[in-house]
Amino acid sequence: MVERCYPNLPCNFISSTFKLKEKRQELANKLLAIFNQDIFSSQLSEKTSVIWSRRLIATAGHCTTRRTTRTAAIQ
Secondary structure: OOOOOOOOOOOOOOOOOOOHHHHHHHHHHHHHHHHHHHOOOOOOOOOOOOOOOOOOOOOOOOEEEEOOOOEEEEO
16 A cells, blocks of 8 residues: 555555556556646646557666657657
8 A cells, every 4th residue: 555645546456456458548647747746847848648668568668868859758
């Protein structure tokens, strides 16, 4: 169980009953909104989105940046 929870986010879900594929995008979007507000002071673009990769299933992620377009992709 998570000690500290944000409003409107499930904190005590059981993984066997939690429908990951159906809810992960919704949960990720809510977390992105919370992080944007609380951590980044709403400085992230509204175009920022979470896109799931089918390849990365056993790693924390990989970040690629492009200086010419000033964009970043975190996989």
